[in-house]
Amino acid sequence: MGEITAIKLTSIYEPPDDERLISLFTSDCIGRGYSKRTIEGYVSHAKFFLQMCGVNAGFTELEGFLVHIRDERQYTLATCNNYFASLSTFFDFLEFKHIIERNNIPTFRKRYLRSYKKYHTPETRQLITIEDMAKLVKVPGYPMYQALIIFLAKTGIRRNELITLDRADIDLEKCTVRLKKTAKRSNRIVFFDSETKVFMEEYLNKRHDKEKALFIGKQNGHRIQRNLVYNVVTSAASSIGLHNPDGRLEEHFTPHCCRHWFTTWLRRSGMERTFIQELRGDSRGEAIDVYDHIEKDELREAYLKCIPQLGIKP
Template identity: 55%
Template sequence: MYENNLLLERGAARDLPETILLSDFLLDCQVRNFSPRTVQSYKSNLKYFLSRHPIRISPEDLKVFLVHIRDEKGFAQSTVENYFAALSSFNDFLEWEGVIERNVVPQFRKRYLRQYKDQRNEERQLINLEQMRDLIDSAEWICHKAMFVFFAKTGIRRQELIDLDVQDLHVSKRYAVLKPHAKRSNRIVFFDDECAQVLETWLKWRYNRKIRISALFIGVQGSRISRDAVYEAVTEHGLQLGFHNPEGLLNEKFTPHCFRHWFTTWLRRAGCPRAIIQELRGDTRKEAIDIYDHITQDELKEDYLKYIPKLGIKL
């Protein structure tokens, strides 16, 4: 009986309007615990695609759309891939619901988008210790200074920083607890005295101005800082100091993700063991020796404080 009802429901799904199917898909993404940012990105990309193409697509439709966004619109490589990631996930849902017989997007991506990935030979911008100190010192607003130093000292991702609340910060104990994130295997990140001093100054600034919002980092309007605001703050200061070229190659740009590269590289150059770096970054260690080798929080913090670069930041 259950199987028959399921078949009836999936058969009925074939005739649902596009708007309902899209809404059902977005709900499905939420049930599968996709991040709000991913759900919103999928929604925007799919609405644009469906404004130009039918819900039941063919490889020819995908070719036309690829030429449109890549060649006519001039979208960046990463943006093109994001569109097709959304399309693939959506069509996987439609196949599951019985709306289409087969999801043709994965094979299309393998044939026509593989060249994009093969061409990624550029390295991201890596600045030295003095340049990082100059970047942090160049921030006139204490919020930006605290944000830059926290990025550098923890190596967290942009969204992880944005999601932080004041209550997640334990300054006296020199650690913060991140929100759950699909790409991170642990949630505790450490910081040193140098970072703590800047954070304390930022928290005092907030207190004196009676900032009540829970978000740790805020934008100029007083609300939780946005992804664009983080990007603009980082790139504008990098531009002023001469190591961000908005029109240049990847290794000529300094973006928020470059902090993660800086954190990883300078820990390694200081002699920090690879396993410790992996734990600090929140990477999943999958080899058998990693699974059986338990690194305690005390060990992790001790090695972190031993190897994290000191910058001599000015307040």
């Protein structure tokens, strides 16, 4: 797309042509702080859609567009989802600027893209919605179980990393966690938001023991084990229809799916790839990555901006 530059906004109420719409949309994305790569993807998808269907497209046109990219062009499920994620952002902008009355993309996605099993090879791991994650956290009646699930989802840490945490590793005031050093982990400092803090405080305020482990078993009062973490997550998921232990992999919801949820929703919220890699603690693959230093405050700001809010309390 070339260099992305801001443009001078004029009255949005004058009938804009497609080129003008794209320019206004680009400027809006810049103002919202999206990365260059994210903006390029959004703009490319929006341009293609406008060429095919126009700005006043309704559900009939949306269905035709989906059939075109899915069946005629044979795009993968992930690509189709990316297209409609971009279009949702674009039409949200159009609605905000009163160019259209309503953004119909979310309703369309809910009805058509969730029926992907009829048309596509399923993804290898299940990705649940933000709304389903909120339900998942609320299912267990035990504070530690609720805290465990939201902590996994909001930090994206691995199961073993969760198990080895001590109370001394978490700073509730700064909402940070210092993970134990492992071969897989490059960045040991991760963040959580105020929503997660409330659940952690609720759980820790009920602790009256001297056990140093952050998460302890309900029965024995000692550090949790791998099986307990698995059982907490899968039992909660099963109760709301998100986990089928006898089904295929994409019908399972395990602790690792929380890491998948964390990664995917940060990406869909516009976080830069390098920031996501840093939060995940992924090993740096190229020599230049070692010198690509990311300031902690910058990383925290990006995290708080992009991490999904579940809108729930203990």
